[in-house]
Amino acid sequence: MDVEYKQVRNTLVVRIKGELDMLVAGKIRQDIDRRLEEYHIKNLILNLEKVSFIDSSGLGVILGRYKKITAVEGRMFIVGARRPVEKILHFSGINKLIPMYRSEQDIINI
């Protein structure tokens, strides 16, 4: 699991690569939360373009961060999810809470 963080003003972009299961969920959760607090992040963009697998541990990381971001009245986006990840996000209903876009560029354009 490889995670890249990029901050643009009060927005944090998190690009995850690999399989998002219980092995890595805890570490990613801690790393994102630390950045949210330290850098007073309001908006979160989660790039899942290179995530090949997700299960309920991974979904928990996404939903937990969504709750934190909405608590500070920020916005969260999911970007680049491909099958089978996209299918699981739809199945869990996360797509109804968090807008999903094809690319980071698409969010900049909205």
Next chain:
Amino acid sequence: MNVKNYARFEIMSVPENVALARSCVAALVSQLNCTLEDLEEIKLVVSEAVSNCIIHGYEHRRDGKISILVTIYDNHTVEITISDFGKGIEDLDKALQPSFSTDPARMGLGMTFMKSFMDEMEVNSVPNEGTSVRLRRSFLIGDQEAYA
């Protein structure tokens, strides 16, 4: 219905083994006439079942034993039994309810995924002895009949 192939293996209750378990099971199930999408669903349910053993059965203890039996039958059916020998489930009916979770980080979706993506799911649990989940799914034959 005869057994066409089977594999039985045992893993330690460490998070590193969740990916190993789902890949091994998917490799065996790929001998059936199923799609890549079917295999992804199998990987997901195995991941959920093994994560449950580690998180609930052993409460993250790393020295537990998880046993996995995958049987392929000649009617294009797979049966996967995943067992732990951990603390067991006190109230099974409650644990099987949608979105019930003792671990909010996982949204209580594990059981829902298993029920949704498999044709059959049976959970047996004895407190302080362990929990076993038996999952069954048919490929091709069931679909052909459904569309007949």
